[in-house]
Amino acid sequence: QVQVVESGGGLVQAGGSLRLSCAASGRTYAIGWFRQAPGKEREWVGAIRWSGGWILYADSVKGRFTISGDNDKNTVYLQMNNLKPEDTAVYYCAGRVGLLPYSDYGSPKSYDYWGQGTQVTVSS
Numbered sequence: 001q002v003q004v005v006e007s008g009g010g011l012v013q014a015g016g017s018l019r020l021s022c023a024a025s026g027r028t029y030a031i032g033w034f035r036q037a038p039g040k041e042r043e044w045v046g047a048i049r050w051s052g053g054w055i056l057y058a059d060s061v062k063g064r065f066t067i068s069g070d071n072d073k074n075t076v077y078l079q080m081n082n083l084k085p086e087d088t089a090v091y092y093c094a095g096r097v098g099l100l101p102y103s104d105y106g107s108p109k110s111y112d113y114w115g116q117g118t119q120v121t122v123s124s
Contacts, residue, residue, distance in 0.1 A: 071080030
């Protein structure tokens with residue numbers, strides 16, 4: 001079993017930046033980032049596949065958010081720049097152990113292990 005733990009959330013003004021971290025206790029095939037705002041469904045933010053360093057982003061964050069990873073530390077980072085009030089949500093990272101088709105990276109059901117989430121609040 002793999003445990004994943006997020007950290008780095010907080011309160012920031014619009015236009016500001018935050019960096020979230022996701023530490024996994026073991027090897028994973030991919031790590032996904034999701035977020036969930038009150039009253040809304042969980043939304044995919046992006047993902048990284050360790051093999052080849054392949055990274056994907058949702059259109060809503062492309063150009064503002066950057067995912068990177070440290071394979072030696074089993075840690076993934078989500079650098080969030082130019083934050084907007086609509087980015088306010090609980091952010092989750094999730095680990096996938098087995099192979100994953102390209103089309104399934106955005107589905108929460110594709111991931112095996114989830115962190116507890118970290119709150120990001122962007123004030124206007």
